[in-house]
Amino acid sequence: MNNKVIIIGAGPAGLSAAITLAEKNIAVLVIDEYLYAGGRLLGQLYEEKPGTWWNGIVESERLLERAKSLEVEFLLQTSVSDLEKVDQTWLIHTTKGIFRTRHLLLATGAAESPFPIPGWTLPGVMSVGAAQVMTNVHRVKPGKRGVIIGVNVLSSAIAMELQLAGVQVAAITLPHANLLTKGNSNPLEVMNSLLHVAHMAPSPLVKIGSKLMKNDFMKKLGINFYPKNGVKMWDIPIMLRKAVVEIVGKDEVEGVILATINTDGSIVKGSEKRIKADFVCIAGGLYPLAELASLAGCPFHYIEQLGGFIPLHNEQMETNLEGLYVAGNITGIEGAKVALAQGKVAALTISQRLNAGASQHDIKLAIQDVEKTRATAHIQFHPDILAGRQQMKQIWAESVVPLATH
Amino acid sequence: MTERIMSHPVLGNLILKEKVTFTFDEQVFEGYEGESLAAALLAQGIRTLRLHEETGQPRGIYCNIGHCFECRVNVNGLEGERACLTPISDGMVVKSGQTLPTSVRDWRKNLEQ
Numbered sequence: 001m002n003n004k005v006i007i008i009g010a011g012p013a014g015l016s017a018a019i020t021l022a023e024k025n026i027a028v029l030v031i032d033e034y035l036y037a038g039g040r041l042l043g044q045l046y047e048e049k050p051g052t053w054w055n056g057i058v059e060s061e062r063l064l065e066r067a068k069s070l071e072v073e074f075l076l077q078t079s080v081s082d083l084e085k086v087d088q089t090w091l092i093h094t095t096k097g098i099f100r101t102r103h104l105l106l107a108t109g110a111a112e113s114p115f116p117i118p119g120w121t122l123p124g125v126m127s128v129g130a131a132q133v134m135t136n137v138h139r140v141k142p143g144k145r146g147v148i149i150g151v152n153v154l155s156s157a158i159a160m161e162l163q164l165a166g167v168q169v170a171a172i173t174l175p176h177a178n179l180l181t182k183g184n185s186n187p188l189e190v191m192n193s194l195l196h197v198a199h200m201a202p203s204p205l206v207k208i209g210s211k212l213m214k215n216d217f218m219k220k221l222g223i224n225f226y227p228k229n230g231v232k233m234w235d236i237p238i239m240l241r242k243a244v245v246e247i248v249g250k251d252e253v254e255g256v257i258l259a260t261i262n263t264d265g266s267i268v269k270g271s272e273k274r275i276k277a278d279f280v281c282i283a284g285g286l287y288p289l290a291e292l293a294s295l296a297g298c299p300f301h302y303i304e305q306l307g308g309f310i311p312l313h314n315e316q317m318e319t320n321l322e323g324l325y326v327a328g329n330i331t332g333i334e335g336a337k338v339a340l341a342q343g344k345v346a347a348l349t350i351s352q353r354l355n356a357g358a359s360q361h362d363i364k365l366a367i368q369d370v371e372k373t374r375a376t377a378h379i380q381f382h383p384d385i386l387a388g389r390q391q392m393k394q395i396w397a398e399s400v401v402p403l404a405t406h
Numbered sequence: 407m408t409e410r411i412m413s414h415p416v417l418g419n420l421i422l423k424e425k426v427t428f429t430f431d432e433q434v435f436e437g438y439e440g441e442s443l444a445a446a447l448l449a450q451g452i453r454t455l456r457l458h459e460e461t462g463q464p465r466g467i468y469c470n471i472g473h474c475f476e477c478r479v480n481v482n483g484l485e486g487e488r489a490c491l492t493p494i495s496d497g498m499v500v501k502s503g504q505t506l507p508t509s510v511r512d513w514r515k516n517l518e519q
């Protein structure tokens with residue numbers, strides 16, 4: 001078992017790495033705690049071009065079949081809780097025992113940040129990703145009528161997916177401003193970030209609008225004249241001038257209290273109104289799920305454009321710990337296609353280490369492919385993702401860490 | 407009551423696996439082999455999976471992908487299992503989490519009265 005490469009995470013990054021390694025005749029074991037392989041790709045569903053859909057379930061199945069045909073081993077429904085290094089070997093502690101490898105790839109993806117709002121522990125309140133998975137993967141409606149709190153790329157995309165499945169979205173609104181919702185509750189900042197999803201909207205009006213708003217003055221104008229009941233995107237009112245101040249219900253969600261807010265995020269007194277809903281989604285954005293890298297001893301750097309604290313790594317997807325690699329959203333929040341491309345880079349780097357026939361040139365081409373994929377990505381979680389990637393590259397170069405061996 | 411999405415304009419018709427039965431707090435429920443416990447219960451209108459250990463407030467799923475542990479239940483005698491990651495199987499016995507005794511707090515409360 002010692003010669004096998006182990007990958008934690010069967011999302012797009014892990015699957016593509018597994019396939020690339022297996023194509024080079026390297027034995028691979030993929031460990032994942034979810035019910036099925038595919039990671040967060042499973043729930044994804046959007047129209048790339050008119051009539052062409054990115055269907056995460058189909059993509060996941062395709063990847064899984066390819067991996068299985070190359071004899072990649074899968075251990076699903078298995079959670080990893082700790083990593084240890086003894087001599088040259090990584091010890092992986094899981095709910096199904098300890099596994100060992102010299103080459104370990106962490107492809108654990110991302111998690112959603114919540115924002116606490118009064119009433120948010122009521123059954124029926126869930127993260128927006130939870131509603132996506134319930135709807136597209138399990139095919140169970142999260143409820144009849146929902147309110148989404150948090151206006152961002154992910155919540156806009158998922159609102160559309162809910163509607164496609166026949167689930168009513170009463171509104172997408174902001175959270176009420178408090179210390180923990182900063183940025184997410186300021187209409188101007190949110191409007192700024194929304195300009196980057198506008199291209200996903202089918203309505204030519206919204207698209208033209210987003211071009212007009214690319215300068216600051218127009219943005220301020222846009223907010224001040226922003227209709228209090230919102231504009232409609234995919235027929236769902238997006239309410240940048242309303243905020244949810246409380247989620248209400250006795251034993252389950254029964255509705256939310258909505259208030260009108262000023263452009264600075266403060267509440268217009270007396271404007272509170274109660275609207276009905278049987279589920280509420282909280283959309284606080286994504287951050288890299290990197291606990292395992294932290295347990296392994298990786299140094300971390302906070303890079304806003306990448307979504308939070310990122311384990312130090314280079315373009316070849318190596319960390320500064322020998323035999324430990326990273327790929328996918330653990331290195332920064334981006335779409336599934338970038339994760340796929342990064343998985344390939346990591347796998348080629350590992351095969352080079354194993355002398356299994358990957359040249360520096362192969363790796364370079366794979367890195368270029370990541371860059372190309374990034375440049376043409378349909379979904380961009382941060383408009384300045386490139387600057388974030390650049391920053392990590394620089395930190396790596398400056399820290400000039402000789403490979404740590406312990 | 408929520409419902410299953412039987413047909414979907416892009417994802418197509420729902421292909422259901424074999425029907426199984428399981429119990430949740432002694433009540434019998436149906437579901438489909440291998441689907442998540444959280445999904446099977448929600449499809450039958452059950453959102454509350456446990457009561458908070460201390461306050462007794464109801465709790466249900468939050469993240470639905472194994473990160474938050476809000477959905478923890480007792481499955482076949484095992485405590486702390488995540489309903490969103492647990493595939494159901496025939497004859498499975500599930501129990502919701504209940505309030506636990508808080509003896510020190512209760513003792514103090516009684517003392518203050």
Ligand SMILES: Cc1cc2nc3c(=O)[nH]c(=O)nc-3n(C[C@H](O)[C@H](O)[C@H](O)COP(=O)(O)OP(=O)(O)OC[C@H]3O[C@@H](n4cnc5c(N)ncnc54)[C@H](O)[C@@H]3O)c2cc1C
Nearest residue numbers: 009011012013033039040080108109129328329335336339
């Ligand atoms: C809720 C949610 C919704 C998203 N929706 C979209 C979307 O609609 N469109 C889009 O482009 N991007 C979306 N993303 C971004 C998404 O992260 C990327 O598109 C892509 O899936 C990242 O791939 P990955 O392989 O890095 O990680 P993931 O796809 O997240 O896969 C990581 C895998 O690792 C497993 N794992 C993590 N920790 C452990 C552990 N300790 N033990 C065992 N297994 C573990 C997980 O179960 C998971 O299967 C979403 C992300 C989240 C969190």
Ligand code: FES
Nearest residue numbers: 468470474475490
């Ligand atoms: S709902 Fe978060 S772990 Fe199950």
